[in-house]
Amino acid sequence: MNSFVHKTLVVQLLAHGTGRCPVLAHLSYDADDPFAVTAVFAHDGRVLACWRLDRQMLRDGLAGPVGVGDVRMRPETAGPWHELRLEFLGDPRPDGGRHHAVVLAWAPAVAAFLRETDQVVPPGRERLPMDELLAEILSTAE
Template sequence: MHTDAVHQSQFVLLNDSTTPVLSRMSFHADEPFAVTVAFRTERGRWIEWTFARDLLVVGLLEPTGIGDVRVRPDLSEDEALLTLEIESPDGYAAFELEREDVRSFVDATLDLVPLGSESEHFDVDGLIEEISNV
């Protein structure tokens, strides 16, 4: 069976809390530059953030990101964890993710769409049509 998407769920720690939060990472080959990370709230809603896949690729090795989303392998005292920082006008959150889970997710996305081949999978005409019909 062939699929053009990768989905992975895991529990993460939010802002040094001891209670884990359910998270979900998604990647779709037809949107090859982006990944989506979603976090489940106490009320059962999902809060989603979509950002550049490159942030996860680079963030596994070194701090990256200068905007609303930053990936920091150096913030956690535990080398098995990776910190994902998200900031908006509504607030700030830092999530600790298992580094191996993120690596597994990134590797699966790279199997679908290798680095450097994203433009071969991206439908520019479809995007233009979508934003033209707004």
């Protein structure tokens, strides 16, 4: 069975003053890290940002608002379009604010990606090899 899922989506980056700018979002899921989804945003062959997202939070964001920290998600509907709005807060700026990015993804495509991850590790069946992890940590502490 495949333990890895990858999907590339065209998403919309909301840029102040210019409206929507299409960028690629490379979503990946690995059964070895069953709670996380990695999202790499790229444009013209350059990586703009890389975020590790909680898989359940991504799922919950399709249904309602989630997140209170650096990542926030919520469904957004514009006419016939059902989108997932992802807001990312980044490093502090010199003026005291924080860098802020908003990305809109087509919600059915995100849901399809999550269904593929469910085939690899069903929700609620996520496990981490804690004994092996602790043994590794303790062996390097000597």
